[in-house]
Amino acid sequence: xxxxxxxxxxxxPFNAYYAKGPSSSARGIVLIQEIFGIxxxxxxxxxxWAAKGYNVVVPDLFWRQAPDVELDPTxxxxxxxxxxxxxxxKTEETLADLEAARAWLAQESGHEKxxxxxxxxxxxxxxxxxxxxxxxxxxxxxxxxxxxxxxDAPIDTxxxxxxxxxxxxxxxxxxxxxxxxxxxxxxxFTPFIYDGVDHAFARPKGEHFDADAAAKAEQRSQxxxxxxxx
Numbered sequence: 001x002x003x004x005x006x007x008x009x010x011x012x013p014f015n016a017y018y019a020k021g022p023s024s025s026a027r028g029i030v031l032i033q034e035i036f037g038i039x040x041x042x043x044x045x046x047x048x049w050a051a052k053g054y055n056v057v058v059p060d061l062f063w064r065q066a067p068d069v070e071l072d073p074t075x076x077x078x079x080x081x082x083x084x085x086x087x088x089x090k091t092e093e094t095l096a097d098l099e100a101a102r103a104w105l106a107q108e109s110g111h112e113k114x115x116x117x118x119x120x121x122x123x124x125x126x127x128x129x130x131x132x133x134x135x136x137x138x139x140x141x142x143x144x145x146x147x148x149x150x151x152d153a154p155i156d157t158x159x160x161x162x163x164x165x166x167x168x169x170x171x172x173x174x175x176x177x178x179x180x181x182x183x184x185x186x187x188x189f190t191p192f193i194y195d196g197v198d199h200a201f202a203r204p205k206g207e208h209f210d211a212d213a214a215a216k217a218e219q220r221s222q223x224x225x226x227x228x229x230x
Contacts, residue, residue: 006059006104009096014063016101017043019050027229028105028114030098030135031058032122034203035082036071042119044204049117052222055109059101061094061125073200074207086121091128098129112136113229116158117221120144120200123163130158130188137161137228139221142168142199147175150182150189161224162191163217168199192220 004018017038021027029049033042038058046056062069065085071078098116106112116138118126123143130138131154138160140146146162162183164176171179176193183189194201194217198208202217 004057004104006057006097006100008100009093014097015060015068016104017046017058017060019043019046019056019058021050021053021055024055025109025111026053026055027225028102028109028111029054029056029117029225030101030105030114031056032098032116032118032125032129033058033061034073034120034122034200035086036073036078037062037066037069037082039070039072041204041206045119048204054225055105057101057105059097061089061097063097064093073203094125095129095133098125099133102133102135115139115225115229117141118143119202124149127153127160127162130160133158136230137224139163139224141202141217144170146179147171147182150179150186153186153188155188157186157188159224159228160189161221162189163202163220164191164193165197165199165201166193166195167197170199190224192217 005013006016046058049056062085071082116126116135119141123140126138126140135158141163142165183191194213197210197213200206200208201210202214
């Protein structure tokens with residue numbers, strides 16, 4: 001597990017966490033951060049996916065504002081700082097940074113068998129990036145704001161798996177149901193609701209971590225990735 005340097009579309013360097021899988025040619029995952037930077041939880045998730053057989057790169061998407069920042073979601077001021085940085089992000093720059101990570105991983109591994117996997121903010125970005133970045137598939141964990149995104153999803157969006165928290169504190173039941181309806185109507189989306197769990201149910205050691213829901217989502221993700229990373 002190490003830090004690597006990526007190059008932005010403007011030619012500027014930025015860091016990423018890299019967790020190597022069993023071989024240099026293993027299938028790849030661009031893992032997309034929450035609003036808390038590449039903190040211990042994101043590194044643990046990267047290491048977990050690597051242990052399951054993937055080469056995993058986690059680009060620092062806040063490098064333009066606060067390079068290498070790590071925030072604690074249990075500290076209100078840090079939560080608010082992360083939320084503010086998310087609000088300040090520019091979509092096209094962020095998508096370009098994700099593409100830089102994908103291209104780096106493709107070169108490193110020698111193939112294009114690469115997926116996007118994102119959590120929270122990353123769950124939203126995984127969906128948005130699947131519209132145009134040339135990945136084989138995407139997996140979104142409790143993505144925020146999907147009700148507005150899914151309306152604009154093109155028909156050639158990469159196949160995308162959605163893990164939706166049934167009691168997500170960041171969206172009403174009406175919004176949750178709308179997301180399900182929109183996803184079900186689009187051939188590229190496969191949505192699942194996890195009843196009785198809150199946002200961030202798969203964050204390691206998180207306040208709302210739910211072992212059963214996280215394990216079920218992980219198994220579904222593994223099956224989905226195996227199907228599409230061929």
